[in-house]
Amino acid sequence: MRVLVVDDEAPARERLRAMVEALAGHEVVGEGANGAEALDLAQRRHPDVVLMDIRMPGMDGLEAARHLTELDSPPAVIFTTAYDQHALAAFEAHAVDYLLKPIRKERLQTALERAGRLTRPQLTALQARAPLAGGRTHICARVRGNLQLIPVAEIVYFMADQKYVSVRYLQGEVLIEEPLKALEEEFGARFLRIHRNALVAVPFLEGLEKDEDGRHLVRLRGVAQTLEVSRRHLPEVRQRLKDGVNLS
């Protein structure tokens, strides 16, 4: 099987590589140091299995596993962790397997064999539900068949448009298929509903203005465009703007 090793610690990656390569029938096709690298490598090297550390800088292993299910042929994810009792309890039901570091050779072999027997629907069912503590740090979009990661911190707004949601971020715009309602639930702490069809990032709120038809529009930092605020959400937007002014 083709194995991708992902861990932020170099010695841990080296050990895993040596162990996988000592097992017959398995080869390491890449090494990544965080979740984003894992996604990138997974698209280019098409591994069957990803051995993934949970606690990593940037994007952690749990989130990367969830994004991986977006691939056409998602790899099976086996989590590795030195000690993370809370995470263990949380993902136990959602991972193909997990290994405790320092990993034993026999355990690694069993886990790889088990991963090889899983069918794609089984994998997706397991990994797509992996719970995340405090929401994703990135949004994953498909751009011309490739996965593109957009840091949540750079997203200015989400705008629902028929079947898709348009994600406007500092460097551009992409379409995703997630419902606005689910995004609001996941990122409610950072994004504010201003209209039936739009969520804006509170840190990007700049000011309110009125156009000649008497509609209220919100100005956002980093984008030229203004967005309409519905009457129903106007008081909340005003309040947030006021809080923002007081803070700065």
Place this chain on the structure above:
Amino acid sequence: MWQGGGGGERTFLPDFCSVRTLLAVVIVAELLAFVLALASDWQHALTWDLLGLISLFVQWVALSSAALLCALRGRLSRLDNVRAGVMSYLLVLAVTLLISDAAHWIMVYAGASLPPGWRVDFVLRNLFISAIVSALILRFFYLQHQQKLQAEAQAQARLEALQARIRPHFLFNAMNTIAALIRSQPERAEEAVEDLSDLFRFSLADPGRLVTLEEELDIARRYLHMEQLRLRERLRVEWALDALPLQAQLPALVLQPLLENAIYHGVEPLAGGGVIRVSGRCDDGRVVLSLHNPVTETTRPHAGHHMALENIRERLAFAFGRQAELRLDKTGAECTVTLEFPVHEGGS
């Protein structure tokens, strides 16, 4: 003392069914008999007959009381300490009363000529003696029990202090690093095992003890060496220590947990790693050590972090009272922990 049978309840009364306690009861009763015999009759020489008689009586009271306390153990252990104490006290007094009166009747049947009023006098005297002695004994049991509880609590606190210091996260990651190094760089693996052993030896010693600043800095460097093997170029440490009084004393393992926090919350969450700056100076007989680490967006106030700080604060307060200080400042992209304590050199 743990009471074995009665549902595990804790009472300060010892187990009167056990042979050891019974032996103690017999010995204490006999000593009391000696005291009473020695103090009894000033005009006549002390005879074995008198000692035998008093011993017989005191042993009867003591052993009957013990037998009753043994039989009622289940019930007494369900009561709180005050009630159990009062109940057993009254029980011993009742036994004394009954046996004193029985002794009087035995004397009457044996044909002893007793002066009028002797019966009441005899019973009252015995009751007073029993009241004083059993109060003393109960008090002794109570204090012994308290002492035992305190010792247990201390042992527990010590264990907790230890657990708060060496994080499992660190231990297992270190083990994993060693497992990796054994294959690729065996010499490094050896160093890591030595460092880890030193660190554990240091942390397993008496948690309340004081060490010199030199030892503390040394163990901090060993810890950083371990983490360096694991995080490699991601962990960069800059030392800026002025001339410090290296013989100044401070509680052991104050610096290491602060460094551990800085790495866990400040360096590990950064893909490119970060710099930890350790600076130290000595002003006016006070050592000031500061630790700076980067703050990341994902660094949130962490319960474990504050627990570690609280633990250190308590130990500093224990050693220096109000003269030591531990401050945490977060400004923008940096977190600074400052530790300040007076210079006390060893032996003073």
